[in-house]
Amino acid sequence: MKQFLSVNDVADPMELVQKALACKKSPFDDPCGVHKTLGLLFFSPSLRTRMSSQVAAQNLGMNVITMNVQNEGWPLELNENVIMDGAESEHIKEAAKVLSQYCDIIGIRSFAEMVSYEADATDQLIKQFAKYSLNPVVSLESTLLHPLQSLSDLMTIESHKKVRRPKVVMTWAPHPKALPQAVANSFAQWMNRCNVDFTITNPPGLDLPSQFTQKAAVIHDQDEALEEADFVYAKSWSAGSTYGKPMKGFESWMITSKKMDLTNKAYFMHCLPVRRNVVVQDEVLDSPSSLILEQANNRTFAAQAVLKSLI
Amino acid sequence: MKQFLSVNDVADPMELVQKALACKKSPFDDPCGVHKTLGLLFFSPSLRTRMSSQVAAQNLGMNVITMNVQNEGWPLELNENVIMDGAESEHIKEAAKVLSQYCDIIGIRSFAEMVSYEADATDQLIKQFAKYSLNPVVSLESTLLHPLQSLSDLMTIESHKKVRRPKVVMTWAPHPKALPQAVANSFAQWMNRCNVDFTITNPPGLDLPSQFTQKAAVIHDQDEALEEADFVYAKSWSAGSTYGKPMKGFESWMITSKKMDLTNKAYFMHCLPVRRNVVVQDEVLDSPSSLILEQANNRTFAAQAVLKSLI
Amino acid sequence: MKQFLSVNDVADPMELVQKALACKKSPFDDPCGVHKTLGLLFFSPSLRTRMSSQVAAQNLGMNVITMNVQNEGWPLELNENVIMDGAESEHIKEAAKVLSQYCDIIGIRSFAEMVSYEADATDQLIKQFAKYSLNPVVSLESTLLHPLQSLSDLMTIESHKKVRRPKVVMTWAPHPKALPQAVANSFAQWMNRCNVDFTITNPPGLDLPSQFTQKAAVIHDQDEALEEADFVYAKSWSAGSTYGKPMKGFESWMITSKKMDLTNKAYFMHCLPVRRNVVVQDEVLDSPSSLILEQANNRTFAAQAVLKSLI
Numbered sequence: 067m068k069q070f071l072s073v074n075d076v077a078d079p080m081e082l083v084q085k086a087l088a089c090k091k092s093p094f095d096d097p098c099g100v101h102k103t104l105g106l107l108f109f110s111p112s113l114r115t116r117m118s119s120q121v122a123a124q125n126l127g128m129n130v131i132t133m134n135v136q137n138e139g140w141p142l143e144l145n146e147n148v149i150m151d152g153a154e155s156e157h158i159k160e161a162a163k164v165l166s167q168y169c170d171i172i173g174i175r176s177f178a179e180m181v182s183y184e185a186d187a188t189d190q191l192i193k194q195f196a197k198y199s200l201n202p203v204v205s206l207e208s209t210l211l212h213p214l215q216s217l218s219d220l221m222t223i224e225s226h227k228k229v230r231r232p233k234v235v236m237t238w239a240p241h242p243k244a245l246p247q248a249v250a251n252s253f254a255q256w257m258n259r260c261n262v263d264f265t266i267t268n269p270p271g272l273d274l275p276s277q278f279t280q281k282a283a284v285i286h287d288q289d290e291a292l293e294e295a296d297f298v299y300a301k302s303w304s305a306g307s308t309y310g311k312p313m314k315g316f317e318s319w320m321i322t323s324k325k326m327d328l329t330n331k332a333y334f335m336h337c338l339p340v341r342r343n344v345v346v347q348d349e350v351l352d353s354p355s356s357l358i359l360e361q362a363n364n365r366t367f368a369a370q371a372v373l374k375s376l377i
Numbered sequence: 378m379k380q381f382l383s384v385n386d387v388a389d390p391m392e393l394v395q396k397a398l399a400c401k402k403s404p405f406d407d408p409c410g411v412h413k414t415l416g417l418l419f420f421s422p423s424l425r426t427r428m429s430s431q432v433a434a435q436n437l438g439m440n441v442i443t444m445n446v447q448n449e450g451w452p453l454e455l456n457e458n459v460i461m462d463g464a465e466s467e468h469i470k471e472a473a474k475v476l477s478q479y480c481d482i483i484g485i486r487s488f489a490e491m492v493s494y495e496a497d498a499t500d501q502l503i504k505q506f507a508k509y510s511l512n513p514v515v516s517l518e519s520t521l522l523h524p525l526q527s528l529s530d531l532m533t534i535e536s537h538k539k540v541r542r543p544k545v546v547m548t549w550a551p552h553p554k555a556l557p558q559a560v561a562n563s564f565a566q567w568m569n570r571c572n573v574d575f576t577i578t579n580p581p582g583l584d585l586p587s588q589f590t591q592k593a594a595v596i597h598d599q600d601e602a603l604e605e606a607d608f609v610y611a612k613s614w615s616a617g618s619t620y621g622k623p624m625k626g627f628e629s630w631m632i633t634s635k636k637m638d639l640t641n642k643a644y645f646m647h648c649l650p651v652r653r654n655v656v657v658q659d660e661v662l663d664s665p666s667s668l669i670l671e672q673a674n675n676r677t678f679a680a681q682a683v684l685k686s687l688i
Numbered sequence: 689m690k691q692f693l694s695v696n697d698v699a700d701p702m703e704l705v706q707k708a709l710a711c712k713k714s715p716f717d718d719p720c721g722v723h724k725t726l727g728l729l730f731f732s733p734s735l736r737t738r739m740s741s742q743v744a745a746q747n748l749g750m751n752v753i754t755m756n757v758q759n760e761g762w763p764l765e766l767n768e769n770v771i772m773d774g775a776e777s778e779h780i781k782e783a784a785k786v787l788s789q790y791c792d793i794i795g796i797r798s799f800a801e802m803v804s805y806e807a808d809a810t811d812q813l814i815k816q817f818a819k820y821s822l823n824p825v826v827s828l829e830s831t832l833l834h835p836l837q838s839l840s841d842l843m844t845i846e847s848h849k850k851v852r853r854p855k856v857v858m859t860w861a862p863h864p865k866a867l868p869q870a871v872a873n874s875f876a877q878w879m880n881r882c883n884v885d886f887t888i889t890n891p892p893g894l895d896l897p898s899q900f901t902q903k904a905a906v907i908h909d910q911d912e913a914l915e916e917a918d919f920v921y922a923k924s925w926s927a928g929s930t931y932g933k934p935m936k937g938f939e940s941w942m943i944t945s946k947k948m949d950l951t952n953k954a955y956f957m958h959c960l961p962v963r964r965n966v967v968v969q970d971e972v973l974d975s976p977s978s979l980i981l982e983q984a985n986n987r988t989f990a991a992q993a994v995l996k997s998l999i
Contacts, residue, residue, distance in 0.1 A: 117442055118479055341466065424786075651782065673786040673789060
């Protein structure tokens with residue numbers, strides 16, 4: 067593996083899942099990171115990703131350097147052939163090359179601006195950084211994708227599936243804010259590479275880009291989609307002509323225990339942070355079938371498997 | 378010890394002091410923290426606590442992850458059964474459980490809002506976090522208490538006392554701002570568990586809550602209180618009906634060398650940061666009887682003893 | 689070496705360069721920093737310095753604690769005998785003593801306020817900190833000087849010079865903002881201690897303070913200065929009666945490939961971050977004679993040599 071920006075960088079997703087589950091079993095077995103440095107660059111806030119990536123690296127014996135670029139650094143110029151007399155004081159060309167000289171692996175967290183899908187869809191920051199970096203780049207969530215989250219999700223499904231080919235339903239959920247597509251796009255991409263029966267359900271007009279959903283069934287009737295589900299993955303996202311605008315009037319899409327009754331005693335999944343009683347009812351979140359804590363915990367070992375593969 | 382939120386979590390304070398003094402003597406003797414991670418969550422600024430806790434953990438071989446939650450994370454919901462459609466994007470229930478999966482011990486620094494004593498007195502953030510955390514929580518100063526500071530103070534007194542039962546006087550001090558009670562409440566709690574003759578002196582109307590001062594003598598005449606003191610501990614705090622409001626007209630409560638003359642050649646103590654020539658005169662602070670640097674230095678070994686007890 | 693605030697703290701600059709080049713060759717050879725802590729205090733943003741200093745310390749086995757004093761701490765009082773009833777909540781006397789108890793070496797990054805040269809020229813923050821610190825202080829760039837950058841620059845020149853005594857030309861460059869003199873003053877100071885033919889060129893009225901330039905030739909005709917240069921070091925700075933004000937109308941001072949043709953096939957140098965097509969043309973920056981990445985990479989080993997010398 068040369069970089070980890072999406073599932074497309076992974077030859078065999080299930081092999082990576084097994085590697086991650088092995089890390090979970092014996093986290094300190096392989097100090098392959100000694101005398102190596104992981105640089106973590108955050109262009110937006112992060113809690114789980116920040117902590118789990120650090121623990122993952124330290125489990126391997128790596129040193130970790132964390133930078134909050136927004137308040138500890140300065141704005142970067144992303145365009146070529148520019149006369150840089152504005153606010154940007156450094157070109158990403160220099161920033162990427164210089165920082166990758168200091169770090170053996172670089173993790174980058176960017177975030178959608180949520181104004182125009184066309185602008186966000188370029189995913190320019192991480193792509194440009196990876197282009198100029200002299201060392202491997204790992205996505206800690208980009209504008210469009212969140213592969214470390216998806217790898218953790220897949221580990222979780224693999225650990226709990228009761229049939230060879232479980233039905234996995236990703237459902238859109240209400241949220242007071244317009245949220246990025248990264249988690250949802252990435253989950254779709256990974257599911258499409260796995261042996262699962264994958265269905266997406268969302269209100270009309272909120273379909274995710276087909277480059278990510280591909281062959282997945284997209285159903286606009288949530289109840290129908292949930293039937294016989296083994297795993298229900300809830301997530302809010304913004305899409306289509308309302309991109310960047312909060313969606314009102316879709317409260318009925320919240321996952322309730324009544325809706326979970328439509329499923330095949332499905333497990334509930336969410337990437338966190340989650341808005342209680344907006345995205346999902348307390349009683350679903352606090353039930354034994356909720357896998358949210360395990361998903362979060364798996365983040366460490368997903369990151370550890372990726373770092374191992376890159377070292 | 379299962380957590381460290383106050384002296385009430387400590388079976389024998391003097392035993393913990395001896396443990397801390399032993400750490401000070403040989404800081405690198407016991408690498409019991411190898412492959413363990415300390416997470417430090419700051420909800421308010423910190424200098425001494427931040428640095429001393431990191432050094433303490435590293436002395437034990439622990440990894441440390443520091444998070445400034447206010448600018449690197451997001452606001453947490455503290456109440457139960459809430460429809461989370463406001464500013465808070467994550468419930469403390471998830472945050473505490475998730476972060477404590479990543480960290481073997483979690484330190485938390487919260488801070489009083491200084492608007493209403495009733496609101497601050499709930500000390501909700503650290504209590505809720507400790508309730509949901511899957512691993513031990515250490516107070517790095519909460520709204521009401523600062524036990525790591527008190528343990529350092531007690532180490533300092535123990536190292537310098539000339540009689541078996543010294544007289545320790547904690548005196549209120551002037552300050553341009555209304556300050557929290559955490560250091561003062563906590564110092565009172567610890568003194569009440571020790572073999573010292575403990576007196577508190579403050580202007581009328583500024584008595585600390587009796588749940589913390591308990592059996593301590595509270596005297597409103599500073600000169601009378603200082604008589605025969607072996608240790609003078611100065612600290613400003615806000616209390617009573619003026620809670621949250623700066624106190625003007627109490628400049629005469631500043632500790633001067635003339636006031637120190639009333640004592641039994643007492644040592645001067647303060648937790649820092651200190652306002653020179655407002656709380657205490659330069660000549661007292663810079664005199665050989667000032668213990669402020671030793672108090673600050675002891676913070677490392679107080680934290681180290683607590684971490685050792687929790688591992 | 690007792691501290692590293694300028695070249696004046698260095699007995700033999702070329703010996704330090706050799707030490708740094710040896711660190712570059714074998715970074716992990718000498719774990720002399722085990723059980724030692726480097727504290728990095730940032731009073732202004734930093735990317736290269738922050739990362740390279742951490743890597744340097746970790747190469748030696750040191751622990752590193754980073755503090756962004758502006759958002760994680762509080763303002764410090766720098767003056768003596770003050771009644772501290774204003775915004776500053778701690779005197780540098782206590783801050784320096786306390787923090788240096790926690791850290792074996794302290795690095796400090798301050799920054800010019802760019803309002804009055806007289807005020808900036810006192811370089812008060814780092815000088816006061818070094819005065820009160822109980823342990824060695826390293827400049828990570830002060831108001832007036834940036835010695836770690838200069839040491840990296842000298843390493844780079846030493847690695848590429850083709851004659852015993854190369855001609856080194858430092859040229860002023862246009863920039864949309866008024867910039868500090870730290871890099872330029874420091875480069876001049878170090879060049880004056882080396883066996884190079886050193887020339888400075890800048891528009892009239894922008895001469896650097898003579899205490900730093902000393903015996904160096906200062907030429908106001910850029911083309912004349914560039915003749916026969918082996919190394920061209922571009923940097924913008926503010927000086928003289930326009931101190932703190934952006935300079936308009938000096939676009940012709942940008943380094944172009946046409947100007948590089950005047951030299952003796954000179955290498956191009958810059959400390960970064962650099963404004964492309966304002967300070968220097970893309971084609972110069974991206975040419976094989978550009979040493980900017982090597983300068984940045986050498987920062988790690990410059991810092992490592994300094995830390996080794998101080999331990």
